[in-house]
Every structure is written in C-alpha cells, then in structure tokens.
Amino acid sequence: MKKIIACAVAAALVGASGASFAQLGGLGNLLGGKSSSEGSADLGGQQTTLVRNYVAANVDVLNANAKMGEALGLKTQAEQAAAVAQQLSSGSTDDKDAASKAVSAVGDTSGAIAAKLKEKPVLDAASKKTFAQGLGHLALGMVHYTGMRNDVTTMGNSMKSASPMALTSLGGAAYVVSNFPGSVTEAGKALKNAIDFARSNGIDVPADATKALAAL
Secondary structure, three states, X not given: OHHHHHHHHHHHOOOOOOOOOOOOOOOOOOOOOOOHHHHHHHHHHHHHHHHHHHHHHHHHHHHHHHHHHHHOOXXXXXXXXXXXXXXXXXXXOOOHHHHHHHHHHHHHHHHHHHHHHHOOOOOOHHHHHHHHHHHHHHHHHHHHHHHOHHHHHHHHHHHHOOOHHHHOOOHHHHHHXXXXXXXXXXXXXXXXXXXXXXXXXXXXXXXXXXHHHHOO
C-alpha cells in the first residue's frame, strides 16, 4: 500500500513545485527523528490545514463563478456555485468529502462559463460590473492556490516516508496532493480567458487579477 500511494503522490506532484509566498500551518515538519505516533499526529494536523486551505481556494473560485455566471446569464450555474460556496463556508472543510465537493462544483460551473465565453456574449453595464467582481474573486483563488504550492509538495514528500498505518488516515491530504496540480492549471486557464474577455469588452480588470496571472 505504501508503494502504491507513494507512486500516486509522486505523479500528482508534477507541476506542483514553485515558490510559495506563505507557509501554512508549518507543513515543513517531516517525520525524521520522531516516533511513528508523533509523526502521525503531525501529519494529521498538517492535513487539516492543507485541506482547509485547498477548500478555501476552491470557494474563491466558486464565488467567482457565481458572479461571472450571473453576468453571463447562466442562472443555474451561478446559483449552484453560490450555494456550494455558502455550504463550504459555513460547514466543516477539513476532510476529503469537502474537498471533493468543492472540486466537483468548480468543474461543473467553470465548464459552462468557459463555453459561454467562447460565444462572445455582449454584456450591459451592470453585467460588466458583476463580471469584474467575479474576476476579483478568481484572482484571490489563484493567489491562494499558488501560495499552497510548497505546502502541497512538502506534504507529498512527508507521505512518501510515512508508515502504512499513518497513511490510512490521510485520505484528505492524498486527495489534495493528487488534485492540486489540475486545480491550478484549470484556474489559470479560467483566469486568462476571463481577463481576455474582459479586455475585449471594455470591462475593468482588477489589478489583482493581472498580478495573479503573471505569477503563474
């Protein structure tokens, strides 16, 4: 089992390295020199922090999709994104189920928005303002994603040296490590497409959105 998860983690970390602007929850503490019980406790705490931050980044993207979906006339997707974001903001966000729910909702709503942008819709003044607000949320999500890069890498490396018993309780961390690279890639594409659309339609692009795109 240890070999299987180690391989999965190693594959998931491709593209997940990079400079981090913050350290979240001391994820740099590895297992070396500690008993297995102490190491398991450390990894359990690190997992909680990592999953919560991953879910928070996805909530930012969902808030973005709620605004951009509204601006684009995608009522169903906008309502779905807003509802899931609200649920995750008010409930427990430190387990695999919360992370999976967030990723699923982001995928469903982002796809619809991307398809709508390809149609090059014409927005009125009010819709342009709402779209710009969505851009701001999406930029925040990208900042959170990029800030987690080192922590995801550290967790993946820690899991490679963890005992099989410890790994059985790290499903949430394994999920984040596996899905993080894809989340960053897709959010980056969404941000670029949204910025391109905004610039082509006279929509104000928040400075944070431009900075977030440049940081990719």
